[in-house]
Amino acid sequence: MTDGARWLWQFRLDQMAADPDQARWMVRQAVVGDKGLVVGHAGFHGPPDEVGMVEIGYSVAPDFRRQGYARSALIELLRRAAAEPAVTTVRAAISPDNVASLGTISGFGFVEVGEQWDEEDGLELVFEVPARRVPAA
Numbered sequence: 001m002t003d004g005a006r007w008l009w010q011f012r013l014d015q016m017a018a019d020p021d022q023a024r025w026m027v028r029q030a031v032v033g034d035k036g037l038v039v040g041h042a043g044f045h046g047p048p049d050e051v052g053m054v055e056i057g058y059s060v061a062p063d064f065r066r067q068g069y070a071r072s073a074l075i076e077l078l079r080r081a082a083a084e085p086a087v088t089t090v091r092a093a094i095s096p097d098n099v100a101s102l103g104t105i106s107g108f109g110f111v112e113v114g115e116q117w118d119e120e121d122g123l124e125l126v127f128e129v130p131a132r133r134v135p136a137a
Contacts, residue, residue, distance in 0.1 A: 021047075025054070039064040042073035044081075052088030052131070054081055058104075070104045078108065078129075087131040093124040 025044045042058035058073040081087045092110060094101045102125075110127035118124050 039067075039069045040073065042077055044077070048084070048086045048088075052086055053091055053128075054084075054087050054089070054131075055091040055093060056081075065100065070101070074104055074108065078131075081131045084131070090129050090131050092127045093118065093121075094127065095121055096123060096125050 025047045040058065040060035042056070045055040045057060048054050056074070056077045058070055058077065060067075060069045060073075078090060081090045092101075092105050093116060094105070096102075105127060109129045111129065112125055113128050114126045116124050116126055
């Protein structure tokens with residue numbers, strides 16, 4: 001487990017401890033195969049905000065990249081968001097240098113709507129897509 005993953009898990013556990021109702025919106029391990037191999041994690045940053053927006057996040061461990069796991073995680077996140085009546089918009093905030101993640105969201109209808117500064121990650125491009133857009137399998 002990387003230091004970044006440890007930080008994320010602790011941050012999300014603290015959020016869930018403070019408000020257990022948020023737990024269903026938080027990050028989960030991305031597991032594949034019969035032996036439960038953990039290849040990364042994916043989830044939402046929290047429940048929908050007051051206008052129905054959820055932000056997604058996903059990460060694949062270096063040894064498992066370029067095998068379609070991030071795309072699969074994104075599809076599942078989009079499907080879950082589409083199934084939630086309270087969700088209207090899905091947001092992804094990605095570093096402009098993260099070519100792999102920018103490639104992962106391409107083809108799913110995300111539109112760049114701006115940029116933001118993240119204390120942990122620095123400059124991020126902000127993309128959004130309507131939640132009811134059902135992705136291809």
